[in-house]
Amino acid sequence: xxxxxxxxxxxxxxxxxxxxxxxxxxxxxxxxxxxxxxxxxxxxxxxxxxxxxxxxxxxxxxxxxxxxxxxxxxxxxxxxxxxxxxxxxxxxxxxxxxxxxxxxxxxxxxxxxxxxxxxxxxxxxxxxxxxxxxxxxxxxxxxxxxxxxxxxxxxxxxxxxxx
Amino acid sequence: xxxxxxxxxxxxxxxxxxxxxxxxxxxxxxxxxxxxxxxxxxxxxxxxxxxxxxxxxxxxxxxxxxxxxxxxxxxxxxxxxxxxxxxxxxxxxxxxxxxxxxxxxxxxxxxxxxxxxxxxxxxxxxxxxxxxxxxxxxxxxxxxxxxxxxxxxxxxxxxxxxxxxxxx
Numbered sequence: 001x002x003x004x005x006x007x008x009x010x011x012x013x014x015x016x017x018x019x020x021x022x023x024x025x026x027x028x029x030x031x032x033x034x035x036x037x038x039x040x041x042x043x044x045x046x047x048x049x050x051x052x053x054x055x056x057x058x059x060x061x062x063x064x065x066x067x068x069x070x071x072x073x074x075x076x077x078x079x080x081x082x083x084x085x086x087x088x089x090x091x092x093x094x095x096x097x098x099x100x101x102x103x104x105x106x107x108x109x110x111x112x113x114x115x116x117x118x119x120x121x122x123x124x125x126x127x128x129x130x131x132x133x134x135x136x137x138x139x140x141x142x143x144x145x146x147x148x149x150x151x152x153x154x155x156x157x158x159x160x161x162x163x
Numbered sequence: 164x165x166x167x168x169x170x171x172x173x174x175x176x177x178x179x180x181x182x183x184x185x186x187x188x189x190x191x192x193x194x195x196x197x198x199x200x201x202x203x204x205x206x207x208x209x210x211x212x213x214x215x216x217x218x219x220x221x222x223x224x225x226x227x228x229x230x231x232x233x234x235x236x237x238x239x240x241x242x243x244x245x246x247x248x249x250x251x252x253x254x255x256x257x258x259x260x261x262x263x264x265x266x267x268x269x270x271x272x273x274x275x276x277x278x279x280x281x282x283x284x285x286x287x288x289x290x291x292x293x294x295x296x297x298x299x300x301x302x303x304x305x306x307x308x309x310x311x312x313x314x315x316x317x318x319x320x321x322x323x324x325x326x327x328x329x330x331x
Contacts, residue, residue, distance in 0.1 A: 079324055080306055112331045116313045116320045117305070120331045 019157045026069070027058075027153040030097070030146065033068040033088065034061035038075025040102040040136040047139035054139075057146050065091035070149065072142075073128075076104040076111065077119040089126040095156070099145050100128045103135045110135070164222060164254050166201045172222070173203060173213065180209040187259070202244075202257040207269040210245075210260050211296070214275040217247060217256075224251045228272070231282035233290040237316040239264045241292050243283075245272070262292065271297040289314040 032054075036044055047054045048061065062068045065088045077085060089098065100122050103109030108120035122128060129152060132145040164172075170186045181204065188201040205213050217225040225247040234242040245258040260269050271294045273280040283294040284303040291312035294300055302309065310321045320329050 079327060079329065082327055083325065108331060116318075116329065119327060120329075124327055 018159055022158045023154050023156060026095070026158075027150040029058040029060070030070045030149065030153075031062050031068045032059045033065060033071040033092070034063045035088075036072075036074045037077060037081065038102075038104065040074040040105070043136045043139055044072055044074045044101065044142060047142045052139040052143060054143065054146070057143070057150070059146060065089075066093060068092055069095070070097040070099060071126075072099050072101050073105040073122045073126075074101040076109065077122045077125075078117050079119050080117070082119045082122070082125050085122065086125045095158075097129045097149055097153075098122070098126055099130045099132065099142075099149060101132045101142060101145070102137055103133060106131050106133065164252065166203070166256055169217075169223070169254075169256050170203050172220075173205075173216075176216065177205075177209070177213055180206045180213060182206060202259050205258050205260050207243075207260040207262045208295075210243075210258075210270045210272050211275060213258070214245070214247075214272045218275055222252070224249045225256070226250050228276035228278045228282075229255075231272075231279055231286070233286035233292055233314070235290060235314060235316050241267055241290055243269050243286060243292065267292045268295050269293075270295050273297060288312070291315065 036042075046052060059070075065071075069092075071085075071089060071092065073085065089096070100106050104111065104118065105122045108115060108118050111118035112120055119125065130145045130148045132141050134141050137145075167186055170181075174181050183204045186201050187204055214225075217223045227248045227250060228245065229248050230244075230246040232244045234244060236242060240261055240263060242259050242261045245260075246255070247258065248255040262269055267290075269292055271279065271283055273283055273294075274296075280297070280299065281303055283297055284299070284301060286292050287294055287297075287300055288302040288304050289312055301307065305313070306324075309324070311318055313320075323329060
């Protein structure tokens with residue numbers, strides 16, 4: 001609210017599109033599913049901590065899929081875990097987004113050839129909106145991924161009829 | 164006790180349960196005293212009685228199973244390797260039990276050291292070595308309906324698991 005704080009008199013009317021307002025609200029409060037799978041989760045925690053402070057983007061970790069908008073798949077998705085991730089994704093309410101963080105979640109990473117236990121990319125079980133490369137990605141890269149997702153949300157329309 | 168002394172005691176007590184005539188070593192010569200470099204080969208069907216003796220004997224007192232591993236030697240032989248140590252006597256020894264791929268059976272030592280329970284399940288899971296007399300022989304890392312044993316040298320990964328493609 002920095003741009004609007006204490007700059008106007010009482011009883012103002014602002015004109016914008018409803019989509020613009022809704023999208024502004026949605027992209028400013030992308031609540032995150034609170035879970036991590038491997039070393040990428042350490043970088044995700046670093047992004048949450050004070051140096052990078054992911055909360056200034058409105059990203060708040062929630063411990064239940066019912067309350068979240070975005071799932072960060074942060075780490076190696078084992079085949080045993082893949083069905084759990086699918087279930088968690090199914091439990092999220094729409095509109096829902098997925099950020100695949102790190103090479104393992106993108107494509108299997110270092111496990112691509114001999115990792116019999118690793119799913120070669122989380123996009124084999126759930127749709128992914130943003131891929132962040134890196135092993136693991138720096139917190140800045142995660143922030144960039146969130147901003148990419150915000151761009152995507154900004155272009156969407158919640159109220160227009162779908163074909 | 165040195166490895167040679169431990170071997171001599173076991174050989175005198177168990178005789179035919181130790182297939183080798185002397186202490187085994189990776190380099191060929193059994194240099195007694197280097198107890199981590201040498202090992203004692205034991206029969207796969209008699210691991211429990213030998214290990215019980217090693218734990219309970221007042222000279223031995225191997226109270227700790229430091230590690231239990233499986234090996235595929237890629238020549239039709241599987242092995243289970245036991246690293247034992249004694250907190251009291253401050254000595255260590257390595258035991259190995261071998262079995263063939265056609266008859267992969269090794270007796271459980273989980274009744275001797277509780278540590279062995281999960282380690283033996285891991286050997287069963289990843290090598291397919293059947294641990295006889297184990298109280299709870301199930302897979303421990305992989306899903307129950309997984310096909311094959313991944314750490315075998317001739318392992319081929321399955322194409323699909325529950326509709327998910329496994330290879331790259």
